[in-house]
Amino acid sequence: MPKVLVSDKLSETAVQIFRDRGVEVDYLPDLGKDKEKLAEIIGQYDGLAIRSATKVTEKLLQAASNLKVIGRAGIGVDNVDIPAASKKGVIVMNTPFGNSVTTAEHAIALMFAVARQLPEASVSTHAGKWEKNRFMGVELFNKTLGLIGAGNIGSIVADRALGLKMKVVAYDPFLSEERAAQMGVTKVELDELLAKADFITLHVPLTDKTRNILSRENIAKLKKGVRIINAARGGLIDEEALADALETGHVAGAALDVFAVEPATESRLFNLPNVVVTPHLGASTSEAQENVAIQVAEQMSDYLLTGAVANALNMPSVTAEEAKVMGPWIKLAGHLGSFIGQMTDAPIKSINVLYDGSVAEMNVSALNASVIAGVMKAANPDVNMVSAPTIAKERGIQLATTRQEASGTYDGYIKVTVVTEDRERSIAGTVFSDGKPRFIQIRGINVDAEIGEFMLYTRNKDVPGVIGALGTTLGDMGVNIANFQLGRTSSGEDAIAILYLDEALPEPVLEALHKTGKFLQARALHFEV
Incomplete structure (x- = not known):
């Protein structure tokens, strides 16, 4: 037992x-x-x-x-x-997903509280005062709610807000127009949301891309009189900048359940009359x-x-028998998805996965989940192989799978193509007999690239001097290359390089590469190997 x-x-x-x-x-x-x-x-x-x-x-x-x-x-x-x-x-x-409704309801509760100054009014009345004229609130009816993040919790908040007859606009890199229409919200870019919203609620994880998404610069872009609600993660808002905006009146109010440092025992936001705070209660209901x-x-x-296995963060949902054979392929599928996720900034409409040869006979549902999780981890590190398909579906991302018999040099390979509003991006890979995954094609250009934790991808025109500029720049800045692969369509046309590095690429290196004028694109990549 x-x-x-x-x-x-x-x-x-x-x-x-x-x-x-x-x-x-x-x-x-x-x-x-x-x-x-x-x-x-x-x-x-x-x-x-x-x-x-x-x-x-x-x-x-x-x-x-x-x-x-x-x-x-x-x-x-x-x-x-x-x-x-x-x-x-x-x-x-x-x-x-066990606390999604509870967290969404808390965000709505905070929105009501800050709109009607309920905590301050309660304290005043408990003290025996009857300050009816002091607490002048605003209605939610017909106001514009801006959702930053329209996933599971964000979609529930949108549904409740629409029931209150609010207008809802949403910013989410993974939200498609079709899914936005299903939700009854208008998909917008972040700057448009900042300019339009009367209320803003945040529903995104804390990542390098979302940290301080409401920065001092973005807070300055907000519509005057906006009210901000955060029941997601601390660190999404520059708290010092928010305090300044509250004190000047540019931001009319804020309601925060989470803070950059927790437990939060002191903050400039505490005791401001237009701020409601709670001690990370988003998931705190008996249900x-x-x-x-x-x-x-x-x-x-x-x-x-x-x-x-269900909802595992470090293991695919496969049987013990399948795991022995599929393990390297699941890892490859995740790497292929991760490459595209890190390279793609535009909203994704669909993910198409081609399984060729021996891999086409495997349990492709687990492989699909690994691809999707890899794609989405760039924006949401909490995604796992079980939750990723659900999250993708919530955002209206379509998944298409094709299986075919062996058609080329390799016994089997996987090709992943992501479709956005304006382009397609593809990558293919295989697993060699040593069990190690490899990238074998990027943008239709053949390569043979070993996958490492830290990598650099560049794109350029196939002209003399590019390799020298690349090697010299990295060498001058102390970056050691473990493996270097090149590929091109034809002489003088598109060319790529993918480098396996010994350590994470310092940010100044990318700037230095761009300054050479020889690269159309240069991006640092990170893989969980």
Whole structure:
């Protein structure tokens, strides 16, 4: 009988699910706070069910001699060292959709609160004052709501806002016109949203692309009198710039559930009369806590008893038999998707995947999921192979799959083509007999490129001096090249280079390459190898 430790507070219903399924369970909800004691006993368990209090570090994993699966009741896994878990062979699961409605409702509640100054009015009235004339609010009716992020939670907020008879505009790089029409919202670019919105709600993960998406510069572009709501992630807003805008009156109000540093015990935003703040309560309802707890218990039980994998962050949803054969191909599929995701800035309409030869006979659903996850990770690092197809569907991204018999030099290969509003971008790859994935074609140009963690892609016209400029620039800036592949369509026409580097490419290198005037495009790439 497998044995699971629950080291954080979890619903009793969830604990009973383990027992009903035939899994032995120890419910010790305060143990997660005692890392020494946890390390002493973790070796007894096959599974560890947690929330946010337990920190699963590399040191703890070293002591977890029998651990097979970690289940996080909730979406965030900042408290789990996933690379260390992967090296240890431990699956990490989460429950990405269990608190979507709750978080969306909290955003709507914050919008009402800041529109009608409800917290300040409540404090005043509790104090025995009757300041009816002091609290003059605004209606939501007929106002424009700007959604930054139109995924699962954002789409729920849009639905509720439309029910309030608001107009909704949305900015999301993955939102297609078709999906926007289905949602009843107008798809816009960020600058247009900033200029039009009376209220703005944020529903994006924190990534390099979204960090300070409401920067000082973008806050200056906002419509005067706007009200801002953030129940997504701290770090999406420049809090100092927001405080300045609130104090000058350019921003009429803000409601924040999340902060750049948490727990937030001090901030310039605190005690401003036009600011509503809550302590990261987005997922804090009894229903949401129950939902994610039940889901994690069911997922962990299924894996421990049958080998079924769901919502895993570091393993594909395939059977044990398939994993041995498909593992390298799943990794290749993710790399192909990641390449295109990092190269594509425009909204994606469709992803087309061609499976040729031996790979066409495999479980392509898992391969498709790996491709989609790779494409979308550039914008959302929380995406995994299970959640990626759902997220893509929510954004109206179409997936087309083609299988064909072996048609060329390779026993099998995968070709991924992404279609945006104005262009197509494609890449193909294969797995050699050594089990290592390779890129074999980019933009229709044949290459043979080993895939490394840090890479550089360039595009240019095939003219003399390009290779010299590339080598000299990287050499002068201390960048060492591990592998260098070139390709071209024909003499004097389009040419590409893809380089495998020893370390991450410093940002000044790209600027230096562009200044040479020899490159049409140069982009640093990163792959999870």
